[in-house]
Amino acid sequence: MYIFKYLLISIITLLPIYSSANNPVFTGVGIHTVQLHKTGWNQSMPIIHLNSQEELTLSFDEFAYDTKNYQYSIIHCNANWEESDLMQTEYVQGFMPNPVLDYQYSFNTTFDYIHYSLAFPNEDIQLKLSGNYIIKVFELGEEDKPILTRPFFVSESEVSIVPQIKYTASSSLRSSMQEIHFSILHPRFRIDNPREQIKVVLQQNGRWDNQMTELKPLFVRDSELVYEHNREILFDGGNEYRWLDLRSTRFAAEYVEGISFHDPHYHFTLFPDKNLGDRSYFYREDFNGKYYIDVRENRDPEIEGDYVYVHFKLPVEKPFLNSNIYISGGLTNWQMDTKNQMQYNVQTQMYELSLLLKQGFYNYQYLVQEQSNPHAEVSYFEGNYGQTENDYTIYVYYRSFSDNYDRLVGVNIANSLKYTLTK
The missing domain is CATH 2.60.40.150 (C2 domain)
Structure with a gap:
């Protein structure tokens, strides 16, 4: 039985407790399909335990013909994702930056890209402290111009x-x-x-x-x-996530109205999505917004998975005046910016957006965000179910x-x- 030291009674005032903390996710132009997870488990969160043998894998594609001399470094942050007041030697054993040496060229794809990957901690660096971290990748000599940043966690x-x-x-x-x-x-x-x-x-x-x-x-x-x-x-x-299957360029999966090839690229046109906000709850197994890369007709999805244009459509009679609609999930890096903001087409009376995605299986939702509110609402198009x-x-x-x-x-x-x- 526990002995009370003292009792803290909070007066519940329903004050907002949502965070507007710094978002440590950045993806530069030409960089696609950035994934960071435990090595061997691509659906996992990027969390490892301090002083363990656990390892993280970072991978990304760059649309390019020639490789670049990419380097990476790691930054320790406080709980609000601001850089800590620590010397690099206090949280890293080893030297930084270090090169990204593992890369492969795409094969038999309509988009030419180079697939880079990196596993860490490794022989070059070990992490000495727990906390929030950011890994950033940049060209040699341009550390202040990263091509991507991603957060990860080291826990005690x-x-x-x-x-x-x-x-x-x-x-x-x-x-x-x-x-x-x-x-x-x-x-x-x-x-x-x-x-x-x-x-x-x-x-x-x-x-x-x-x-x-x-x-x-x-x-x-x-x-x-x-x-x-x-x-x-x-x-x-909220609701269970919608799903999208892009694994085959030959056969249209459910929710795909048609697949066309406009030289030199593939286009997936989806059926208009339905408003689920006024429907009864129905359980569908999902990945809670995550995705995985896979192909039906080839063996190695990392370098044989093609990039395709996916055209989303969401019927709405009138456009929203003071709110924006975003496609949310891992496919858009959980961001809400111009890259995944839908635009209203007066002629079709639909919100529309085209995304360039690598072949795989995706989850997504539609979020509505008032322009003055950082917290987006899921209920309008997806519904809210306990x-x-x-x-x-x-x-x-x-x-x-x-x-x-x-x-x-x-x-x-x-x-x-x-x-x-x-x-």
Whole structure:
């Protein structure tokens, strides 16, 4: 039985707790299909444990005929993705930058590209501290002009995180929202002032726009921090992701109206997508917005997967006046910018967008974002359902009064089906 040190009671004011933290994702012109995951598991989050044998793989394609002398370096960041006040030697064992040496030329594709890959930590660099990191790739001598940046995480196991995903007690939100409760257990890790020393980030699937950061424990018990804020840690349930199969250029999969070849490239025209916002919930297995590269007619998708133009269409009677519509998911790097913003076609009465994608299997959703609001809404075209299957990643950061960086002392990835939605 736990002995209370003291009890912290938070007055729930429903103040916004969504983060507008720096987004550490950047992709330069001509760079495509950037993937960062655990080596051998391409659907995984880029999270490894400190002082383990775990490894991450970064890969990307560049539309080019000749290779470039690419280098990479790694930057330690605080919990808000700002560069830490650390010397490079404090968090890396080895020297930087280092070359990206593994590359292959595309074969028998309509787009000529070079596929680069890199596994790390490796013989050149080892990571000495936990926390948030950014890897950036650039041409030799141009470190201040990266061609891409991607975030990754190095975690300690100082705390355990016990999550629970449930229907909210509010009857008006019960059918559409998911409420997240969790406890942080630290029996062998001293935390003197949890409200000041602990920072928690809560992320739904891979989205950055609606992640929560300003969370404080409701109860502080002996070796336990309890986060049970009714009506505060709430996420839109959303809906299962739509899917798109581009693995074959010969046979049109479901939702593909037609495949055409306009010399020299392939075009996939999709059937107009339906508005799911006013329909009943229906479970469909998905990847929660992720994708994987694959081809039907060839053997090596990394270099034999072609790039094709995919034409999306979303019927809407009238254009939105003060909001934008975006295609969201791993296929657009979870970003909301001009590259994945749909444009309204008055003649067809549809929002339309063409994306250049590598052959594979993709998940996506349509998000609506008011121009003055960084948090996008999923409900309008996808619907909101409390029983939707989602992944929630809980990051726990710790900084003592003598530390000069944020330690990532625990991570938990909770699936809403595994951690059963309780009534």
